[in-house]
Amino acid sequence: MPETTSNKQTTGSKSTLTRVLFVIDALIWVIALFFAALLRYEFEVSSVNWGTFAWFAASAIVLQFLVGLVLHIYRKDLRFRTGTFEDTINVSLVVGSVGIILWFTSIILSSTLHMSRGVMIIATLIALVLVLAVRTVARMRVERARRPALDSTPTLILGGGYIGTNLIQWMMTDPASPFLPVGVIDDDPDLLSRRIRGVPVLGTFEEIAKVASETSAEVLIVAIGDADASLLRKVQDVASKNGLSVKVMPAIGQVVAKGIRGNDLRDLSIEDLLGRQPVETNVSEIAGYLTGKKVLVTGAGGSIGSQLCTEIAKYGPSELIMLDRDETGLQQVLINVAGNGLLDTDAVVLADIREADTLKRIFEDRRPQVVFHAAALKHLPMLEQYPDEGWKTNVLGTLHVLQAAAAVDVETFVNISTDKAANPTSVLGHSKRVAEKLTAWYGTHTGKTYLSVRFGNVIGSRGSMLPTFTRLIQENKPLTVTHPDVTRFFMTIPEACQLVLQAGGIGRSGEVLILDMGEPVSILEIAQRMIKMSGKDIDIVFTGLREGEKMHEELVGEGETEDRPFHPKVSHAHADSLSPQNLDKDQFMARIGKSNNKNVEHS
Structure with missing residues (x-):
């Protein structure tokens, strides 16, 4: 299959990045060896064997490239993104390996090369710090560039656990994200006043109104894997009072398997408010x-x-x-x-x-x-x-x-x-x-x-109450309920x-x-919640129980x-x-x- 233009551009940008990183790493080794030699010989420049210095600098550059290829830090596919934990480990292994090889070389060939063993130890430490610093700065710049635009919708995240953390990570690294996380809501006292991926934890569930007012948030995303209908009803009630729209995340199993994707977020539905925790089947x-x-x-x-x-x-x-x-x-x-x-x-x-x-x-x-x-x-x-x-x-x-x-x-x-x-x-x-x-x-x-x-x-079955209510609301027609006290199982x-x-x-x-x-669930409550979620002014008409119909099933x-x-x-x-x-x-x-x-x- 031929490469698309976007694929070619992505591949080209990765290739450019790897070349730039290698050039920087090579310069770092030269700088590290230079300052290590100066430190070792107490800034007596005349004491440095510059021929030996040049040989070790060239060797360090070659080894850095070869070992870097083996551990994937200079591959075009960039198996590990620059500045991540995995990348940090691999970069440390590369620099450490180069330093150890050159240190052993300085011991074995000490009579020939006249390079102090202490120089390589100092140079390796300096190189490691500088290489990691460069990648940290690079990642910070990339993440800043990838952040959602300032005109993205300010959003509160309910839940600072695994799902919430992954959700924030996606938002803060996707410039196309329509949501800008401005705060986290969580009842865990250990999380209060902390930051999750740079987003502050601003309060508990009871403080949503205050936090929403302070941050001018417009959306509340429920990022709790085991959120049941009872919790979601409370969330909707609080959100409605404070002018927040509510969105929910997929089940935690999907998040673990596939990560967070933009289209995973969806509006809170009446099924969420009626449903229960999934029943385990054998x-x-x-x-x-x-x-x-x-x-x-x-x-x-x-x-x-x-x-x-x-x-x-x-x-x-x-x-x-x-x-x-x-x-x-x-x-x-x-x-x-x-x-x-x-x-x-x-x-x-x-x-x-x-x-x-x-x-x-x-x-x-x-x-x-x-x-x-x-x-x-x-x-x-x-x-x-x-x-x-x-x-x-x-x-x-x-x-x-x-x-x-x-x-x-x-x-x-x-x-x-x-x-x-x-x-x-x-x-x-x-x-x-x-x-x-x-x-x-x-x-x-x-x-x-x-x-x-x-x-x-059964919620959503053909001809059942919920699809009927949905259609009536879409057509701005009143909802018909038989009796204000009638309940049903769902x-x-x-x-x-x-x-x-x-x-x-x-x-x-x-x-x-x-x-x-x-x-059992009140039919009147369902009708009221569906009207509230629609944002419309819809009447409810009571028709009386029909022949053969029970008040409570x-x-x-x-x-x-x-x-x-x-x-x-x-x-x-x-x-x-x-x-x-x-x-x-x-x-x-x-x-x-x-x-x-x-x-x-x-x-």
Whole structure:
């Protein structure tokens, strides 16, 4: 590949720098030897053998170049940047090696060269000090030239640890950085009044307002690796009161692996304020039942299904079969998993779980060993209007998938359920509860691992509350909240999928595994925070609870236990079973208080 102009310029500047450094080092050795000789002979110039002096000076220059090449201080690639700790060590080794070689030479050839051994010791010390001083000055000049422009945004760094230090290092050495660090905020008393990469530590978290006022800071960057949602909410509240915009850093693992990059900084999002610390999953338990297996995912084009497919692909299944009735959704998940959306592969299957015969043929043809059933209708108010559709998809559709799985001896079947199945009051809750019972029955009668996993609202899933609020704010429309006191459980899509995969590895047949969602969150608080973050004046309209909707969701139903034998974030409950022979639509409709002609009435 031909070199670009910028590459040639960079290579040329490095080459020039190495030449300049060598010339300076050569002059330093001459100067060091000269002053060492003067000192040794008490400034009696006539006592110096200038021929021998010239020989040692030439030898020092040659040795400095050769040893310098070996230890990379004169290579064009400059493996270690000038003036860094690594460069200092290598430069010291080079100068020390040259001095030792010439010192031994002065001993061995003392009768011939007439050079005092003390001269070389003094010269080596002088040369070392001068060489290091030159590189220190050079680095200071380079860093000063690389500092952000004075018109860059004055910025406070919250956290003076590893991430904060690396962040400041990047800012102070990148002239294109839009941020100029003016102070560090940290509660560690040992850091107070100290400087980190030249930036002073000005106060604690409680003093942000005072520090922001004194420094005229406009941005606050959170550089704390384990910052949880509680801390981030406090940060946002303090920042909003003091006119600071908030940005956050990536996880510490990414910083360690890749260092700091400009595009790593991002605005604080509502997901940050709702999320929790990442839940640890046991990869060996997940890989144990997925690696080398044929895995099928229903509802693969949905938010949960597509992320499941992405996660499953990491564990090396022999085949990943993605099934959905939404062709656009299948194209998107194929892009995520395979890197293309050509749809000319049997990895994607266009089918509807309502079609029992179709599912049976697909399962008999592909013979999956592990099935994740994520296909469902999930919008509560829509199913309240059209309960028959909930019956067809969430109940009969699940039954069809279970029948097809049992017919080909699927080893592990994971049904994705919802918190609304706990003490259900809605069509959605009742239909998913029946799906849990059917799954439990098949687990008992197949002897295989058939189980359900129950969790609440997933942040950012398609059609969920957060994307809806975001769009309404963008369009300057009021946010609709059912009730000022309503709360819901939330978790991120990746976290939900990781725990679903974990549950498939530790779950036992017939169980309902309930994922720990943390504390429920006020919907009104979310709406208020999103409006505050937008900087707009948006109204909030209360509409009242909808039919079938609870004020506060539950994860555990009456009579269900919360035993956690394997994972601290996964509870195991025994699910009641329901035989397919006892499945009765009339009883289902009666239980939810709907008539069979509800669909007709709303058509």
